[in-house]
Amino acid sequence: MSPSSAPVSEVPAYNPRNYLNSPATGLRSWLTTRDHKRIGVMFLVATTFFFAVGGLFAMLIRIELLTPGPTIVDAMTYNRLFTLHGVVMIFLFMIPAIPSGFGNFLLPIMLGARDVAFPRLNLLSFYVYLLGATIALWGMIHGGADTGWTFYTPYSTQTVTKVVPILLGAFILGFSSILTGLNFIVTTHTLRAPGMTWTRMPLFIWSIYATSVIQILATPVLGMTLLLVAIENAFGWGIFDPARGGDPVLFQHFFWFYSHPAVYIMVLPAMAVISEVVCTFSHKNIFGYNAVAYSSLGIAFVGFFTWGHHLFTSGQSAFDAGIFGVLSMFVGIFTAIKVFNWTATLYKGSISFKTPFAYFVGFLFFLVFGGMTGIALATVSLDVHWQDTYFVVAHFHFIMVGATIMAFLAALHYWFPKITGRTYPEGWGLVGATLVILGFNFTFIPQFLLGNEGMPRRYYAYPERFWPLNVASTAGASVLAFGLVLILVYLLVSLRSGPVAGPNPWHSRGFEWFVPSPPPPENWEVTPVITHPPHDYHHAGEAPPGGVEPEPRHAS
Amino acid sequence: MQASPLAHHFESLEKQAHAARLGMWLFLATEVLLFTALFAAYGVYRFLYPEGFAQSSRSIETWIGFVNTLVLVTSSFTVAMGLDAAVKGNGRRTALLFAASVGLALVFLGFKAIEYAHHFQEGQLPGRYYTFEGVQAPGASLYFSLYFLITGLHAIHVIIGMSALAIVGALAWRGRFTGEYHIPVELAGLYWHLVDLVWIFVFPLIYLI
């Protein structure tokens, strides 16, 4: 079947008046825009850039670990590399990538709105992001930090490296995150199109909404905590310093009160993307809409009750550890609800195995595998063995990074026609997906084994018996990096010379596919009236909510 | 500012007002959680060092905190009355009441400055700068770290809130708001009440117990 078959509509396949060229095309019109689509695209470009920066650090780490002793950098540089890898990937790529990038682009369109509730705050959010990124980058160039991205005290208050600019950068980035979350919540509450009830909202929005709730509630605590560390580092006020009566474990409480829910800031948007992809590519309504929708809120809520499982070996009380261990496992329930509903959606669906679907499959694998190792790690007695080993590293790379990157790439391919009006080469897409998924597995499965054998994380050198698995991991990382570069190349080529996509190349019933590609500045020519849930393939052929004419459903 | 207060992507002024209010409440929630980290630290260290905290709390001037509480509560009242005037379409009255609140805020900051100067003289300072002879129980320096963090962050909020009240008050004086449209008055007021609310909890924690 060919997704780019001619659309049956009077709307031109490539919408001539779109957000990319209206009202103006100059750089200035982009930098001062209040159009959520342009802001989303700018976020996508910026986060992709930092993804490349973080990936570069990752490759340097893996090359350094290729041999048991020193390979290319000294120990201090190595410490800085893994710190910067973590900081860049988490604060500059994974947290903003899907919500601020795709969320910004899609949320108002899916709601049938003209824009987000506060367009100026939205633009401000982007500039705050840039400011935070610049300060953090400045700190990285002028010395970097060697504390790990977790900035654990008391080391982070004593290190000679320049940890303060990076702390301030992360603090400022938090405001960007808060502004975006605030905007999305208010938009969802106030700008839904007529007929768009809460239970007719696309599942993408439910998940992004839950993400925003976490951003609002958790980020301020992180901001305060980072500020306290910066004050401690610069002035020695003793809040976390045991020599002055402070409790370093308190820092860990504060830090993980944000940073554990932050995992769900990264994973919930991934789930948002997957909920859309799975419907479109199996041409079937989601199985158990309510369960999927409410489990997003469930994850957001329960995610706040689990932070103490990072402190099992830090001197936290056994009583607290027990509570947190049990509560942590509840996240598994809500995640499992989603996984079962996605797989049930596939049943008797008409599946087109396109690139986004390939990433869905990869996502499912990483989520389930990573999730199950998470349940194991939440068991206090087992965690004592695995704490601070490569097992933990592999676990969170699977569930947090693996799932998020799969969803990010799925979203990039799925909405590429909507954002750019053009399609990417499907064959290359599948090759890229295969390389990325295999490369990711070959990078981190050896690390599970290494951790289980007792190799601690963040070590510069290791005994020779860990050598073979480290080589395997580095080889996997190389495949992963090659796959990502390949994807970048063909997507950049497609930007200019890809075939024109038409408004709905996937024959999706998601609301965003009823507007032309690329969407016009006002999103919907007339405010749509929503009469059915999204992805309602039972009603395919009925009048769409507005915008372009429907296409005949592609029978396959 | 655009000529009409209704932005193009809202269907009605009420909906826009609802959005603005909800946005403000969400922002206030982030402010609450910002202070929460400090209150949690206070709770933990008060639990760990009951004696040091009790002695330190007794070593500072309670009456300043008491007077400041009365001042701030009153400023909150004048802000509320300012909103009432705005609802009735009386912009000038709003401006005057907001000006009164700004004045009270300045009184608050003045007392705070006197208090800070006193702490500096006595050496009641955070962490490594603590040289106060009066209280030597463990945890005393932590008390003053938290004291300066909490009251300092609160003072920053007072200054921000004061500026917001001044700007909105000036706009009200120039007749920018009507009985139908006075969302900025309401939002500035909400912010100021939050500043008051935080202080209502700071006062007993720092000064009384």
Add this chain to the structure above:
Amino acid sequence: MAEQEPIARAEQELEHHAHAGRYALVWIALLVLTVTTYLAARAPLPGGWHVAVALVIATAKGSLVVLFFMHLWDQRGANRLVFATSLVFVALLVGLTLLDNATRFPLANPPGSAGALPAGGANREPAPEAPR
């Protein structure tokens, strides 16, 4: 979740009702409570009661401000939910963190604190020797 129409109506009502009298009453109540808490702090009370009384009064004052000055009394739905949720998470952070310190193996608490290792003076220097 919140329905749109009742909110709009409730908030419109809010805009068309004058609240001057109510504000004055709340103000007087706040002044009285402030004086009360000040006096209660000086009254001789058994251990622990000072904290309880002060926090109860602070909560009462805070509720007055939130409900009447900030109008949560008149509003429905989303705004109330937002504020209530933030309070839940305040309780969560303070509660579970304190619970940790309260139930810890005492020597895992910082030196100088109740039940842990002793430390010298106001902890300006680390303890010179490691007492057992």
